[in-house]
Amino acid sequence: MKTYAGSGTAILVDIIGAIIIGYLFSLFSGAATGIMVSIIALLILFGMSIRVISEWNRMPVLRLGRYQGIIGPGLVTIMPIIDATPYSLDLRVISTTFSAEQTLTKDNVPVNVDAILFWQVEDPEKTVLNVQSYFDSMQLAAQTALRDIIGKSNLTDMLAGRDVIGQAIQGLIEDRAENWGVKAIQVEIRDVKIPQDLQDAMARVATAEREKNARVTLAESESLAADKMIEAAEKYKVDPAAMQLRALNMMYEMSLNGKNLMIFVPTESKGLSMPTPIGIMGFDDLQQAAKKGTAAKKSTKAPDKTA
Numbered sequence: 001m002k003t004y005a006g007s008g009t010a011i012l013v014d015i016i017g018a019i020i021i022g023y024l025f026s027l028f029s030g031a032a033t034g035i036m037v038s039i040i041a042l043l044i045l046f047g048m049s050i051r052v053i054s055e056w057n058r059m060p061v062l063r064l065g066r067y068q069g070i071i072g073p074g075l076v077t078i079m080p081i082i083d084a085t086p087y088s089l090d091l092r093v094i095s096t097t098f099s100a101e102q103t104l105t106k107d108n109v110p111v112n113v114d115a116i117l118f119w120q121v122e123d124p125e126k127t128v129l130n131v132q133s134y135f136d137s138m139q140l141a142a143q144t145a146l147r148d149i150i151g152k153s154n155l156t157d158m159l160a161g162r163d164v165i166g167q168a169i170q171g172l173i174e175d176r177a178e179n180w181g182v183k184a185i186q187v188e189i190r191d192v193k194i195p196q197d198l199q200d201a202m203a204r205v206a207t208a209e210r211e212k213n214a215r216v217t218l219a220e221s222e223s224l225a226a227d228k229m230i231e232a233a234e235k236y237k238v239d240p241a242a243m244q245l246r247a248l249n250m251m252y253e254m255s256l257n258g259k260n261l262m263i264f265v266p267t268e269s270k271g272l273s274m275p276t277p278i279g280i281m282g283f284d285d286l287q288q289a290a291k292k293g294t295a296a297k298k299s300t301k302a303p304d305k306t307a
Contacts, residue, residue: 002069002125013079017045048080056092059085060128070124089124093185094135098142100150109155112193115166117142117173118185126181134180138173142187145172155194162189 021041026034053059053072061068062084071078071085078085099114119138121127127134149168150158158165166187173184194202236243 002067003071009079011049011077013045013082015042017041017080045080046077049077051076051078051085053088057088057090058124059088060124061085067129070128089121089127089134091121091124093118093120096135096139096142098139098146100143100146103147103150105150105153105155105158107154109194109198111150111155111158112191113146113150113158114190115142115146115169116188116190117170118187119173119177120183120185121181122183123181126179131180131182134182137180138177138182141173141176142169145169145176148172158189158192162192165189 019038022034022036022038024034025037051059051071052075055073058070058072061071061078063079063082068083072088096117096119097114098117099112101112102110103113104110117138121134131137146169149165149172153165153168166189170184170187173187177184236246
């Protein structure tokens with residue numbers, strides 16, 4: 001980058017110009033008037049020559065229309081009237097918002113996309129000489145790059161891979177701004193808007209997918225539970241006491257809220273009924289045992305009668 005180094009020359013030119021102007025006035029109005037005019041002219045020329053440039057800014061210098069270099073930062077001087085500084089360049093990172101409205105994707109879906117471009121001037125000399133308005137040019141380049149990438153991408157890719165889309169846009173901007181002295185730092189996709197009817201359709205698809213997954217999970221759970229119940233039934237089948245313990249646990253769970261009334265009724269099942277004073281024996285077994293006891297008593301009393 002070419003740097004302008006004409007500060008000392010500019011000051012010398014200001015002094016010489018003021019002296020010449022004062023001398024010309026002294027020829028017609030006297031020496032005192034000439035000195036006063038020289039002082040006033042020197043102050044005016046200094047005011048026209050001095051530039052105060054911020055740390056993050058740079059200015060191009062044109063001498064009679066020809067590029068001389070870049071000045072800044074700090075206090076600098078240029079030759080008045082001969083030199084000109086048309087504008088200043090900001091070297092800080094600049095954020096530019098851009099968008100594309102009703103742009104068709106590769107699968108013919110109209111979308112509205114909002115994005116942000118972070119960029120920075122790296123070579124002020126190229127920026128001055130190769131592009132007319134670097135700020136407007138970067139914004140237009142970003143918009144056209146966004147439209148190009150949208151036209152080459154599917155809607156699913158845009159919704160799921162925003163980082164990939166942003167990198168593709170950044171690369172396209174860098175290719176177009178290669179000779180502008182500007183660097184595209186990052187592109188962020190802020191929002192992707194699609195038509196409302198398409199949003200509703202996508203929502204229905206997502207709902208159906210979740211419902212399908214829920215039903216599959218429920219069916220798998222029921223199948224697993226059925227396998228475990230069959231396994232438990234096999235254990236209860238060979239061990240009535242285990243079934244009785246399970247019944248006790250069920251009673252405990254039913255009584256937790258304190259609002260259930262339970263009545264114990266003897267049944268004819270073996271170990272599969274709720275607990276009764278009979279215990280784990282079935283009612284039929286108890287009756288058969290009672291009949292056997294009665295028959296035994298009768299058989300023991302029969303000899304006494306014959307005697």
